[in-house]
Amino acid sequence: MSEASTCTGAQLIWESLLREGVDTVFGYPGGAILPAYDAMVSYPIRHILVRHEQSACHMADGYARASGRVGVVVATSGPGATNLVTGLATAMLDSTPLVAITGQVGSALLGTDAFQEVDITGITIPVTKHNYLVTRAEDIVPAIREAFAVARSGRPGPVLVDITKDAQQSRSALDWEAAAPKRHQRHLPAALDPEALAQALDLIRSAKRPIILAGHGIQLAGARAEVLSLAERADIPFALTLLGLGAVPATHPLSLGMMGMHGEAWVNRAIQEADLLLALGMRFDDRVTGKLKEYAPHAKKIHIDIDASELNKNVPVDVAIAADLGDTLRALLPQVPVADRSAWLDTIREWRGDSAVRDIKNMPDDGHLYAAHVMHDLWRLTKGEAVVVTDVGQHQMWEAQYYKHDGARSLITSGGAGTMGFALPAAIGAKVARPEAEVWVVAGDGGFQMTFAELMTAVQEQVKVNIAIINNGYLGMVRQWQAMFYEGRYAATPILSPDFVKLAEAFGVHGQRVECRGDLASAVAQARAEEGTALIEFKVEQEDSVYPMVPAGAALHEMIRRPNALAETGSDPH
Amino acid sequence: MSQIHAHQVLVVYTDDEPGVLTRVASLIRRRGFNIHSLTVGPTERAGVSRMTIVVDSEPARVRQAVEHLRKLVNVLEVEQLGEVPSVLRDLVLVRVATAPEVRAEVLQLAQVFRAAVVDIADDSLVIECTGSLAKIDALVDSMRPYGILEMGRTGAVAMARGSRALKPARRAVPLRTGTSPEAMSV
Incomplete structure (x- = not known):
């Protein structure tokens, strides 16, 4: 279509998406978005029909996290739009670049409580970076261009564009250049402050016991090489945050593993004893700091993050740098002296103590199936090369502890929001983004039941994911808290599940059940060999808990350690 | 200018378009600040609005709010007054009960505050006064014994002192993350 001729607003939506490089959208049609759907068929864009709009958001989220591209969601007005809210909040808290396009009732009906009218721009203000209500065709291209720029720039996040039905139906010229966005640049960080860099260098030079706290920002900034240098x-x-896993390789000799509430005890101890924390693209969430008053009391702190509002928010720091992580490290690196800190590294190794002996790979098969075994074996059998998408709860922590992520973008999980039901849809999105990758869903029996309708989406769209359901018959993490902090009163945590193998069959998906460790390898091999989506239900120990654990509100070194019978993750992971 | 206890004053320049006030107010509420007053109006630049927001909080927490405000797409710039010398003005209209025997007294008090009488009725006066928050508070307190029948305050409008204007927009940085697979930051 030539630039001079006019298009309908509906066509302008797809023209804009194409020019932004979009090849796939995740969505669900409805009345107010019908003009856009009608126009869609003329464009080379793949549409994945979901079973619930929340899942569309998670799919776009998984797509974005797996690829680094912007995920796109399309939904109709009213309930279609409100169903996106949880997905937008999930993307907001984990800094996923996402653009959601929603249909809206005709502009003459706005504010009249018309059929399927909700104020979605009002509703989503706190869970988006920005949003737009577009009522004229000529405003569609500028809004979508700016939405993409806002979603990608600075600290990425979701943006919603709500477009009235009449704006989709009326016509306007397409002037791409005139619609170039500018406002997203208002808040990008200024040039690096040489004084702050000099202070950071001084602290690094004089530190005896420094630790890098590696976060999700490393992945978002593409600064893996710089951080490793x-x-x-x-x-x-x-030490890594949950979302930092994979940003730098787990099997690197300098990698300590995950920090925080379910981090290994020696990792948290090292943070507590450190004399310098280098926080790179992380935000000192309460799940990684524990009690703030007693957090890393001996350490000077350097914090580098693109989001200035994260600096000095939870933890006051000595040097705060609001800038792109890659740019900052490239400026610092030539002046960082080569150093040998083997004394400090030896000390940390000592703190690992007997963990290496009790490492999971040395544990005999005692006939029980532990989730830890499933994660460890899954890591071994996939050679650590799968993209694993986890849900929220105990299995999420076990996966983080026992699956060693080396590759960038190899773990996708809802960290900030902790959204149950995230894994299956996000995995479908990840697989669509990276069809060559082996994608595994690791979900609990609770979370899987929230969104398992998306199995049908996987079948209809011929997307192959492998699914491991860790079934312990409980909402396990809540049960664990009830056991530890509520005197074992299991209020509303025992949960029944359908026969997952039959369920899989009903969807036309290959299903298997594993009840002992001996059957695990062959089931995994079978699932991997299946052409389509395959599901394995692992019936694991019912009342197993995630250790070690920093109770909420306790200091980081006050950990509940593993009972002796349970495996650690202590050894060199090779 | 008199110091205001625990009050922090923000001046926020925004796009003049629908919904901006909601975004700013929503953010301030969400981050746990109590808005003491908020005024908004046009500026010398077409398309740019100016808000003066007075919140009750610690300066350090307010600095945090400033950084959050700076992330809003519609916000051009935020200044935290109190970190720089500034003038701050509030306007009040107050209707005071004035029985004949106290009318002279009230008029005298108004004069002390350089307040203007803008309406006279048989049993009341409407007084208009502009000044710092503290001055307006003092005026209102002095009128209270006579009986305040009605009162409206605009909330503060503030401006930094000296020869300074709105800071230029920050240096633009080109987009880093692309949409093409080559731009994948892996």
């Missing part, structure tokens, strides 16, 4: 050059070990 810094760690290797200055001989600084790194």
Whole structure:
């Protein structure tokens, strides 16, 4: 279509998406978005029909996290739009670039409580970076262009564009250049402050016991190489946040593993004893700091994050740098002296103590099936090369502990929001983004039941994911808290599940059940060999808990350790 | 200008378009601040509005709110007054009960505050006064014994002192993350 001729608003939506590089959208049609759907068929864009709009958001989220591209969601007005809210909040808290396009009732009906009218721009203000209500065809292209720019720039996040039905139906010229966005640049960080860099260098030079706290921002900034250079050059070990897993490789000799509430005890101890924290693209969430008053009391702190509002928010720091992580490290690196900190590294190794002996790979099969075994074996059988998408709860923590993520964008999980039901749809999105990757869903029996209707989406769209359901018959993480902090009163945590194998069959999906560790490898091999989506239900120990654990509100070193019978993750993961 | 206890003053320049007030107010509420007053109006630049927001909080927490406000797409710039010398003005209209025997007294008091009498009725006066928050508070307190029948305050409008204007927009940085697979930050 030539630039001079006019298009309908509906066509302008797809023209804009195409020009933004979009090849796939996840959505669900309805009355107010019908003109856009009608126009869609003329454009080379794949539409994935979901079974619930919340899942469309999670799919776009998984797509974006797996690829680094912007995920796109399309939904209709009213309930179609409100169903996106949980997905938008999930993307907001985990900084996923996402653009949601919703239909809206005709502009003459706005504010009249018309059929399927809700004020979705009002509703989503706190869970989006920005949103737009578009009532004229000529405003569609500028709004969508700016939405993409806002979603990608700075700290990424979701943006919603609500377009009235009449705006989709009326016509306007397409002037791409005139619609170039500008406002997203208002808040990008200024040039690096040389004084702050000099202070950071001084702290790094004089530190005896430094630790890098590696977060999700490393992945978002594409700063993996720079962070590794810094760690290797200055001989600084790194601890990772949940979303940081995979941002730098788990099997790197300087990798300590995950920090925080379910991090290993020696990792948290190292943070508590450190004299310098280098926080890179992370935000000192309460799940990683524990009690703030007693957090890393001996450490000077350097915090580098693109989002200035995260600096000095939870933890006051000595040097705060609001900037792109890659830019900052490239400026710092030439001046960081090569150092040998083997004394500090030896100390941390000592703190690992007997964990190496009790490592999971040394544990005999005692006939019980532990979730930890499933994760460890899954890691081994996939050679650590799968993209694993986890749900929320105990299995999420076990996966984080026992599946060693080396590859960037190899773990996708809802960290900030903790959204149950995230895994299956997000995995479908991830697989669509990276069809060559082996994608595994790891979900609990509770979370899987929230969104398992998307099995049908996987079948209809011929998307192959492998699914591991860790079934312990409880909402396990809540049960664990009830056991530890509520005297074992299991209020509303025992949960029944359908026969997952039969359920899989009903969807036309290959299903298997594994009840002992001996059957695990062959089931995994079978699932991987299946052409389509395959599901394995692992019936694991019912009342197993995630250890170690920092109780909520306790200091980081006050951990509940594993009972002796349980495996640690202590050894060199090779 | 008199110091206001625990009050922090923000001046926020925004796009003049629908919904901006909601975004700013929503953010301030969400981050746990109590808005003491909020005024909004046009500026010398077409398309740009100016808000003066007075919140009750610690300066450090307010600095945090400033950073959050700076992330709003519609916000051009935020200044935290109190960190710089500034003038701050509030306007009040107050209707005071004035029985004949106290009318002279009230008029005298109004004069002390350089307040203007803008309406006279048989049993009341409407007084208009502009000044710092503290001055307006003092005026209102002094009128209270006579009986305040009605009162409206505009909330503060503030401006930094000296020869300074709105800071230029921050240096633009080109987009880093692309949409093409080559731009994948892996």
